[in-house]
Amino acid sequence: MKWLALILLPLPAMAQQVQNPRPYGWWLGDELVQTIRVPGAVDPASLPRPRAVDYWLDLRDISRRDVPGGTEITLRWQNFYSALEPREQQVPPSRIRLSDGTALDLPGFRFVTSPIRPILAPSTVDQLQPDPPFHLIDPTPARLRLAAAVLALIAGALALAWHQAWFPFRRRPARPFARAARQIARLPDAQARPLLHHALDQSFGRVLIGAELDRFLTAAPHFAPLGAQLRGFFAASDAAYFGAGAQAPQDIPRLARDLAAIERGRR
Structure with a gap:
């Protein structure tokens, strides 16, 4: 069963x-x-x-x-x-x-x-795409323009340094006020005053005292707009050094900068 x-x-x-x-x-x-x-x-x-x-x-x-x-x-x-x-x-x-x-x-x-294309099918040159047309570019004009631009930049930087009395032109004797303005920018009046007097002496060609300030302004009329400030500076110096009168407060660094600006514009 x-x-x-x-x-x-x-x-x-x-x-x-x-x-x-x-x-x-x-x-x-x-x-x-x-x-x-x-x-x-x-x-x-x-x-x-x-x-x-x-x-x-x-x-x-x-x-x-x-x-x-x-x-x-x-x-x-x-x-x-x-x-x-x-x-x-x-x-x-x-x-x-x-x-x-x-x-x-x-x-x-x-x-x-079956494979769509035989993997070992031979390749022939006629299966390659032709090379695209190309043109050679002469780099000489671009290089010349670059060299000219670099030379112009260097010349401009040198001219600016000469005009502003920067390095390597900062010690030119023809710019005593520019040098003094850099030196006394952060000095107290007691140290800044002799430096500015020294710059005035260099610009005048000999020691400049308050009595000869008019002769200095006549010889260098481009400083005449600062005549009042210069008279105040000499009066304050007389008060500081000789006790002649009250010493009025004065911004010596600013006066030095103004003299340097006129000096740069003059020369």
Whole structure:
């Protein structure tokens, strides 16, 4: 009786009327359509879901329709295998169930996929694109303009340094006020006053005292606009050195800067 029980067990049924894609002539990206007719009604929940079956194979779509005597199932597979040479690939089978619980295997199939272009195809010169036209540019004019600009910049910097009595021209004897203005910019009056007197002496050519200030302004009339400030400076010096009269407050650094400005504009 055991053999009778084994016979009565549900066995996988064989699919009928399988229409597989042609076994050759497929390339990367092609869609392969497989149609299978099975006897009886199919349980929809048992149908495989569209998915990536392998790294090179996708089940893109599966559909079914009732036909006389059973159900027609259409599976759409897509090939993503990038072949370097013709190669046979295997699409795996799928198991489904009929509505009565019978298991059924949808068969797989084999096909040959080929490379789109032979990898070892020889390359020839005529496959290369021609070189684009180009023109040589002479850099000499640009270099000459650059050299001229650099020379003009150097000359301008030297002229400005000479005009402002900057290094290396800061020790010119013709600019005593410019040198004195730099030295006394941050000194107190007690130290700044002798420096400015020394600059006046150098500009006058000998020691300049208050009594000879008019002669100095006559010899150097471009300093005449500062005559009042210079008289006040000498009066304050007399008061500081000899106690002659009250010493009025005075901005010695500013007077030195004004004298230096006239000196720069004059020479």
